[in-house]
Amino acid sequence: MRSQQTEALLRLGHPPSQSFSEAAEAALGALADGIPGTIVLARLEPDERDCRVIEVRGADIDGVHRGAVLPVTSLADRDRPSADGSAASPGNGFEWDPLRLPGPRSRLGLPLEMSNGRIVGILVALDAEADAYDREHMAMFAVAARLLGHEWETVEHRAELQRLRRRAATGADVDPETGLPNREGFLGLLDHEWRLATRGTVESVLVFFEVAVDAGGPANGDPLARLGLKIFAEVLEGNARTTDRLGRVGEAGVAAVLVGCHLEQAPSFVERIQAALRRVTSGRAPAVELSLGVQPLAEAPSPEDALQLAEAEAQVADGRGPAPAVAGKAVG
Numbered sequence: 405m406r407s408q409q410t411e412a413l414l415r416l417g418h419p420p421s422q423s424f425s426e427a428a429e430a431a432l433g434a435l436a437d438g439i440p441g442t443i444v445l446a447r448l449e450p451d452e453r454d455c456r457v458i459e460v461r462g463a464d465i466d467g468v469h470r471g472a473v474l475p476v477t478s479l480a481d482r483d484r485p486s487a488d489g490s491a492a493s494p495g496n497g498f499e500w501d502p503l504r505l506p507g508p509r510s511r512l513g514l515p516l517e518m519s520n521g522r523i524v525g526i527l528v529a530l531d532a533e534a535d536a537y538d539r540e541h542m543a544m545f546a547v548a549a550r551l552l553g554h555e556w557e558t559v560e561h562r563a564e565l566q567r568l569r570r571r572a573a574t575g576a577d578v579d580p581e582t583g584l585p586n587r588e589g590f591l592g593l594l595d596h597e598w599r600l601a602t603r604g605t606v607e608s609v610l611v612f613f614e615v616a617v618d619a620g621g622p623a624n625g626d627p628l629a630r631l632g633l634k635i636f637a638e639v640l641e642g643n644a645r646t647t648d649r650l651g652r653v654g655e656a657g658v659a660a661v662l663v664g665c666h667l668e669q670a671p672s673f674v675e676r677i678q679a680a681l682r683r684v685t686s687g688r689a690p691a692v693e694l695s696l697g698v699q700p701l702a703e704a705p706s707p708e709d710a711l712q713l714a715e716a717e718a719q720v721a722d723g724r725g726p727a728p729a730v731a732g733k734a735v736g
Contacts, residue, residue, distance in 0.1 A: 427555040428459055431548045436461035439541050441510065441531030444468060444503070445552070448525050450645060452476065452676065455502075455526060465505060465530065476526070477504045502526055510536035514549035518557045520642030521680030527552065579652040581630060582637035590651025590659060594707040597649060597661045601701035609662045609670050610699045612714035613640070613677075616656060617690035629656065632692045635684060643680045653711060661701070670698050695721045 428445055435443045442462035446455035457472045468474070500513040508530035516525035527549045529537065577589030585593065594610070601608045617632040637658055644650055649661035662673055674696065685692055697717025704710030 424552075424555045424559050427552060431552055432459050432461045435529070435544060435548055438544055439512075439529050440533075440536050441508070441529055442468070444526075444528045444530070446474065446503075446526050446528075448476065448523055449473075452523075458525070463532075465507070468505070474503055476502045501528055501530070503528055503530075505530065508532060509534040512537050512541060512545050514545055516549055516553040516556055517683065518553060518560070518642060519684070520638045521683035522639075522642045523680075523683075524556050525552070582634055582652050582658070584637055584641065584658065585651040587651065587653045590649070590653055591707060591711070593649040593651065594659075594661060594701075594711065597663055598701045598704065598707040598710060604702075606664050607666055608701045609665045609667055610659060610701055610704075610710050610714050611662060611670060611674065612653070612657060612659045612697045612699075612711065612718050614654075614657050614695040614715075614718045616693045616695070618693060628690045632690045633658070635690075636681060636692055636694070639681050639684055640677060643677055654715075657715065659711060659714065667698070667700050695719070697721065 432443055432445060442465050444457060445459045446457045448455050453476055454473050455476050457470055460468055460470060501511040510531040510533060512529040514527050515523040517523050577586045579586040597608050600606050615633045615636045617628050633656060640658060641650060644660060647663045651659055653659045681692060695718045697714040699710045699714040701710050704713060
């Protein structure tokens, strides 16, 4: 006789879903049949400080309903490296509740994670009884979180394919290795944002990343270095905002204009990119290393100067160059 959990597990992937909403409906229905308590599926907001509830199944919890915006309290802690360099994972890896709602004594939680390391949502189970969840519940949760993350990524890939087709139709300058605008294409975008910043229309910050791989690669490192650059470009594009301007600006250089971003907000962007990169490369080769420089656009005499200043600051951070004449505030 199959257990209730096994029956629910078999339902998770059958039949194949035609949309994310259909996948979410099927997944939460299966979880609600096999897991006690309340199941919450929420979409992470761009600032990663709040989430918006997509669906709720099970017993009512005050303030938790479809469309509710809830604070996220522990997202960064789950991926912050410990003293030995490994990623932190509270308890058994599932006893994680970024909502931290008062009352529930049993909790299961997993992020909806994409292949580029970006966390797009959270899946949480809550129960008022202690020790309500066992390993079968955890297995169901892991399958559901992976399924929903995959479905979300499928939707984004379709949208990205349409965007790339539009870009190709307009003849934009694209770097073939990363899919980002090349240096010439990026300088055109940078010029536009620099003009807006110097007029005081909007405050924007340029971040330059120099990408390297660890010393354990081949002697010249060219194939490994190109792979490391491609990995980082995918992570950056997947975790940047739609308003940000990205481009490959050198052999190992990638830049981002954070449109509408104040200088003091840049460290949050950098931390989000670094956390996503850790998730993607953890336990895999190559190990990608970053040096970076930050330059407020309005403080640079020209778009080209802004890029050169950010590049120079990255070299200083890496110990390979003198301090630039006019430098943006370092972000480490």
